[in-house]
Amino acid sequence: MAGILKNTNKNERKRIAVFVSGNGSNLQAILDYSLKNDINGDVVYVLSNNPDAYALIRAKNANVKTFCPDLKKYASRQSYDMEILKAVKSERIDLICLAGYMLLLSPDFINEYQNKIINIHPSLLPSFKGMHGIKDAFDYGVKVTGVTVHFVDNELDHGPIILQEAVRIDENENLEQLEKKIHEVEHRIYPLAVKYFCKDELKIIGRKVIIKERS
Numbered sequence: 001m002a003g004i005l006k007n008t009n010k011n012e013r014k015r016i017a018v019f020v021s022g023n024g025s026n027l028q029a030i031l032d033y034s035l036k037n038d039i040n041g042d043v044v045y046v047l048s049n050n051p052d053a054y055a056l057i058r059a060k061n062a063n064v065k066t067f068c069p070d071l072k073k074y075a076s077r078q079s080y081d082m083e084i085l086k087a088v089k090s091e092r093i094d095l096i097c098l099a100g101y102m103l104l105l106s107p108d109f110i111n112e113y114q115n116k117i118i119n120i121h122p123s124l125l126p127s128f129k130g131m132h133g134i135k136d137a138f139d140y141g142v143k144v145t146g147v148t149v150h151f152v153d154n155e156l157d158h159g160p161i162i163l164q165e166a167v168r169i170d171e172n173e174n175l176e177q178l179e180k181k182i183h184e185v186e187h188r189i190y191p192l193a194v195k196y197f198c199k200d201e202l203k204i205i206g207r208k209v210i211i212k213e214r215s
């Protein structure tokens, strides 16, 4: 993975899809930030695999189109992903933000949207990959954990890192308090990463991501 990112709508406002499965607080943070700041993009599509996700209510409140295909109606994960791929293509989506999306995307999907899918993970990658990044770091007893926003590649929680911020774990803190601190950081840095992408500020060189505005 290398080179300057080629967005489909160069210099035009980017059309953003957010993939969710649950609460959607990161979706909300991106929506709120994009209303108050010029990010050169708009959240136009929210996809959920879970019909009960509160994120879908957030999307509807923001008048964003939603899609919630029922996994059980598809013969395979591959056919489910191909249906989603068809949908995001027909919506002319430039950027896909995974925000608590609990399904792994198939390699064919990721290859089609290479360098155009980003994810937020609640630890300092490569430490504490997987579903329980906050709890795993807390249980391990590390003194510092954090948040990572990264491009998605074919390995779990692995692609080039866009932004990372450390969060200290205080000795008297409980898991709930740590979760709150992590989410505050998430809600601050995910919208920033989205802005950098939409403004074509990101350049991937191997595993490194250069943010042009800041370099």
Ligand code: GRF
Pocket (backbone or CB within 6 Å): 020, 021, 022, 023, 024, 025, 026, 027, 055, 099, 100, 101, 120, 121, 122, 186
């Ligand atoms: C966040 O902690 C995110 O880092 C992880 O899943 C959680 C989603 O939370 N990938 P929300 O649905 O955005 O509130």
